[in-house]
Amino acid sequence: MDFFANHILSAVLFTPLVGATLLLFIPREAELAHKIGGNLFGVLGFLVSLPLVFWWKPGLEPFSFQENVSWIPSIGARYHLGIDGISLLLVMLTTFLGMIAILSSWSAIHQRTKEYYILLLLLQTGMIGVFISLDFFLFYVFWEVMLVPMYFLIGVWGSDRRLYAAIKFFLYTLAGSVVMLLAILALYFYAPVAPGGTRTFDVPTLLAAAQHFSDPLKVWLFWGFFFAFAIKVPMFPFHTWLPDAHTEAPTAGSVILAGVLLKMGTYGFIRFSLPLLPVDSVLRARIIQIVIVLSLVAIVYGALVCLMQKDMKRLIAYSSVSHLGFCTLGIFALTPNGLAGSVIQQINHGISTGALFLIVGVLYERRHTRMISEFGGLATPMPNFAAIYLIISLSSLGMPLLNGFIGEFTILQGAFQVSKAWAAWGVLGVILGAAYLLWLYQRVMFGSVTNPVNEHLPDLNLREMATLVPLVFVAFWIGIYPKPFFTLIEKPVQKIVEQVNPNFYQMERAKLPPVTAPTAMAEAK
Amino acid sequence: MHIAIFSALTEYLRGDGAVILPEVELTLFGLGILLIDFTLGVKERYLNAGLALAGTAFSAFTVWKLRIPVEANGSLYGFHDSVTVDPFFLFFAALFLAATALVILLSVKFLEIEQEQEGEYYALLLFACVGMMFMASGFDLIVMFLGLETMALSFYVLTGFLRREKRSNEASLKYVLLGAFSSAILAYGFSLLYGLTGTTNISNIKLVFSSDAGLSRIIELSQMPGAGGLQAQALLAERYPAALHLDPSLFAHQTILAAAAFILVAVGLFFKVAAVPFHQWAPDVYEGAPTPVTIFVSVASKTASFALLLRLFLVVFWGTQVNWMYLVAGIAVASLTWGNLAALTQTNVKRLLAYSSISHAGYVLLGLVAGNKTAMTGIGYYLLAYIFMTAGAFAILIVLRQKGLIGEELEDLNGLYQRSPSSAVLLLIFMLSLAGIPPTAGFMGKYFIFLALIETKHPVLAVFAVLYIVPALYYYFRIVVHAWLKAPGDAPRPVMSNAQAVALSVAAFVTLAAGLYPEPFTRLAQYAFGR
Structure with a gap:
């Protein structure tokens, strides 16, 4: 038990890999065995990660x-793992969504099942590795490795234009990450080395060292990292891979792509890009301005594009661009609220958009089409589905008492503290979000059944319920009682803001009435 | 009992013989194959391969043993300092022997299908390997040139080994013509070096060239009339007699002639490593040669030429690195650009890999541009990785070669995953490594090169180099798409022979091990360039 407790992160990291390895030995024809094995390790992966929450201090x-x-040792790369509150949430999101994505594939995938589950499990290991690596070299390895299973998931089990979408996804992400490799190497090289010591890839050490770099160097490093993360997120001009990849991927692939993969970009921004912001206020303001404008464009543009989509999956894919725009807005507002809201919104987006992709998957399995015009009035034959879909839609568009509201509200609050204009543009995005999601819901679910094929569509079965209900539960949980989530990330967020925006707390303190002699009170005790 | 010839032999093996023992063993085995081949029936011809393998094993063992005296006494020199055994040689010799062994393993079944199972083939492989080892161990222009020609002549014959096939003949002829041309250029460069310095020993050449040694000043003085000249001549006779016979008129133009010599040598060597714009022979030769020979040409010949290039550049021309750095950088960027772009549209896998190997030469040359310690480790690592991943990639094509199926076009790979899952997985590993995706050997090689470029403040080159990974991945994944994502036609299931399986496993093991646990391989590369 002690061994397990000391190596819990390795256990979380390698459980899916072990599963993938074991699946290798199951003969190719035993489809049921692959499904059971895949699901077993999906659930196991989640269970193994639960102690992280219980043992969290x-x-x-x-x-x-x-x-x-x-x-x-010869290059100073170490196997260094560790998590703070932010990565804890993202790891839990990964194992949770991974489990659900695997379960959602039960009846959707019938060809090459063995490789399918192996790749999904490999992907899990890669993504978890990205969130828990505290060594740049290790981080980069996971960051790149994860592309290969995703490429195959899209390329083998995707829909018609899968080959194009898969290679586009791979090349786009790769282009960003190779530039990041150079930035990592530059960080590695320019960090001072203690006399007699060796160079290191250790993340905390290098980021601490980066605080003493000259501003021009920091700016270069910032942009080096920026492209990798901006493509992954994806931010506005770099988003064109996303609609293709999300649309062509199989349901589970879309869930993982939207739910977890995009968060690797925002996670990278928080963990690596913020500490690399230059000290000089003019330089910094210019960078922040560029990034914020791109985020706002993404919010509004993504939402507008959603309004004119004919394909449900493509619509939800573009909604990710808009929602992730909120996340980057929150991050680069550099306020505690913005940052905390951004982290919560990342989780929310994983839950809501993941669920939306599952919902499209449910329809696709029944009708083998994703065209909005093919549906209409589905609420009549599928009442349970209608209820869950409504809740998820509301959660995604930011209805109070549901998770989306908490995230978007906190982000807008954080942005408002810096600039009212930013918040105003953000609010426009919220309104448009309500428009496209409700309109989509109306066209698909309300009215009378227009297409006779849809009259006898079966409602959700037990397995589909099992994939959607946990997500609905979490959506309510974050919506009604988000405190545990905020407590988890409070410390790391505070630390980051203190580091990158030290003026903020001073200004906030200046607003408060002067505190009278707290020391005297302490002495009195 | 005292037998004179034995004691003479042991005496020899303690002295000069020890320095060339690995090569001698290979030669003996090669000659042995030529002898024994006559006695073997058609069905027994595969025994030649066994003998050749034994030869590489013996030679490898000797190389391994030589490590001990090198560690104890530093580099060994023999034959009046014209052959050396140093870590550099040991590293490259091991690479050549590994490549030769892989090629032998992959040749057996291929030659059976082609019905060209001849003993000469294996003998030529061994002789080519001897040539390469002399290219790495040569410390004298003559030895280097002889090594190069031994290798090249064996390759000309091997390329044309499929006598009945037009492509093979054409490739061989092209290779001979361009190879002879480039050798001539190289020889001209060597002759200028000799004319300038009066010696063929490369450390002496370096002595004359390096300005800080003061030697060139003494030579200059010795050519003056009068007492000072005589004094300088006396000094020179003591330290460096070869310089006494130098032509004064040549020496007056030392700088420009040295530059000319450098350019001629460099051009000759760029031909051999197939760097742009001296690469035109490579795709045709790669495509036409029997696939195992293609492996040998692309992997071993390129590495050997790099060994020669490194030896010359690092010893003779190193003092002037700042002057030629940008020339090499230009060649490197041109190789990256042209190699990667031309590979994008190829439909023949062998041609595609030929262009990709041109771009790999570009990466190695970038290491030479950076030129610091990391870069040297990177060059060593890159060449090591290159040998195993390229050999592995071609080996899959050899596995595909069945009776009635050439298996070299992209289409022939269709549905490889369904036909032979293990080869498809191996192919994927090699492609990822060639593209430079971690955790594979190819990534680690690139890692060191990129780091070296950043350390030596060449950010623009570094950005060029990393961005070319993207098109590279695209064309490598064209192969993967055909193997994994296209439906299989009615092509037969490839059957892997045991020898092929061994070769593929070794290649895949090194490719993965050098990516997952790079420490020992890094140490090896650092050992080779221990400077």
Whole structure:
């Protein structure tokens, strides 16, 4: 047990990999065995990650559950894992959505099932690795490795234009990440080395060292990292791979893509890009301005494009562009509210958009089409489906008492503290979001059944319920009682803001009435 | 009992013989194959391959043993300092032997299908390997040139080994013509070097060239009339007698002639490593040669030429690196650009890999541009990775070669996954490594090169180099798409022979191991360039 407790992160990381390896030995024809094996390890992956929550002690050190073993001593790369509150949430999101995505594939995938589940499990390991690596070299390895299973998931099990979408996804992401590789190498090289010491890829050490870099160097490094993350998120001009990849991917692939993969970009912004912002206020303001404008464009443009989509999946894909725009807006507002809201919104987006893709998957399995015009009046034959779909739509568009509201509200609050104009543009995005999601719901669900084929569509079966209900539950949980989530990320967010925007707390304190002699009170005790 | 010839032999093996023992063993085995081949029936011809493998094993063992005296006494020199055994040689010799062994393993079934199972083939493989080893161990222009020609002549014959096939003949002829042309250029460069310095020993050439040694000043003085000249001549006779016979009129133009010599040598070598714009022979030769020979040409010949290039550049021309750095950088960028762009549209896998190997040469040359310690480790690592991943990629094509199916076009790979899952997985690993995706050997090689470029403040080159990974991935994944995502036609299931399986496993093991646990391989590369 002690061994498990000391290596919990490795266990979380490698459980899916073990599953993938075991699946290798099952003969190719045994479809049922692949499904059971895949689901078993999906659930196991989630269960193994649960102790992370139970054993979590807030504020002990910047990173908990650390493991630090030598890997390539001659270049100073180490197997260094560790998580803070932000990565904890993202890891939990990954294992949770991974489990659901695997379960959702039960009846959707019938060809090459063995490879399908192996690839999904490999993908899990890659994504978890990205969130828990505290060594740049290790991080980069996971970051790249994860592309290969995703490429095959889209390329083999996708729909008509899958080959195009798969290679586009791969090339776009690769182009960003190779530039990031250079930035990592530059960071590695320019960080000072203690006399007699060796160079290191250690993330905390390098980011601390980066604080003393000259501003021009920091700006270069910032942009080096920026492209990798901006393509992954994806931010406005770099988003063109996303509609193709999301639309062509199989349901589980879309869920993982939207739910987890995009968060690797925002996670990268928070963890690596913010500490690289230059100190000089003019330079910094210029960078922030560029990034914020891109975020706002993404919010509004993404929402507008959603309004004119004919394909349900493509619509939801573009809605991701808009929602992720909120996340980057929150991050680069550099306020505690913005940052915390952004992290919560990342989780929300994983839950809501993941569920939306599952919902499209449910329809696609029944009708083998995703065209909005093919549907209409589905609420009559599928009442349970209608209820769940409504809740998810509302959660995605930011209805109070549901998760989306909490995230968007906090982000807008954080943005408002910096600039009212930013918040105003953001609110426009919220309104448009309500428009396209409700309009979509109306066209698909309300009215009388227009297409006779749809009259006897079966309602959700038990398995589909099992994939959607947990997501609805989490949506309500975050919507009604988000405090545990905010407590988890409070410390790391505060630390980041103190580091990158030290003026903020001073200004906030200046607004408060002067506190009278707290020291005297302490002495009195 | 005292037998004179034995004691003479042991005496020899303790002295000069020790330095060339690995090569001698290979040669003996090659000659042995030529002898024994006559006695073998058609069905027994595969025994030649066994003998050839044994030869590489013996030679490899000797190379392994030589590591001990090198560690104890530093580099060994023999034959009046014209052959050396140093870590550089040991590293490259091991690479050549590994490549040769892989090629031998992959040749057996291929030659059976082609009905060209001849002993000469294996003997030529071994002789080519001997040539390569002399290219790495040569410390004298003559030895280097002889090594190069031994290798090249064996390759000319091997390329045309499928006598009945037009493509093979055409490739061989092209290779001979362009190869002879480039060798001539190289020889001209060598002759200028000799004319300038009066010696063929490369450390002496370096002595004359390096300005800080003061030697060139003494030579200059010795050519003056009068007492000072005589004094300088006496000094020179003591330290460096070869310089006494230098032509004064040549020496007056030392700088420009040295530059000319450098350019001629460089051009000759760029031909051999197939760097743009001296690459035109490569795709045709790769396509036409029997596939195992293609592996040998692309992997071993390129590495050997790089060994020669590195030896010359690092020893003779290193002092002037700042002057030629940008020339090499230009060649490297041109190779990356042309290699990657031309590969995009190829439909023949062998041609595609030929262009990709041109771009790999570009990466290695970028390491030479950076030229620091990391870059040297990177060059070593890159060449090591290159050998195993390229050999592996071609090996899949050899597995595909069945009776009645050439298996070299992209279409022939269709549905490989359904036909032979293990080959498809291996192919994927090699393609990822060639493209430079972690955790594979190819990524680590690129990692060191990129880091070296950043360390030496060449950010623009670094950005060029990393961005070319993207088109590279595209064309490597064209192969993957055909193997994994296209439906299989009615092509037969490829059957892997045991020898092929061994070769593929070794190649895949090294490709993955050098990516997942790079430490020992890094140490090896650092050892080779221990400077």
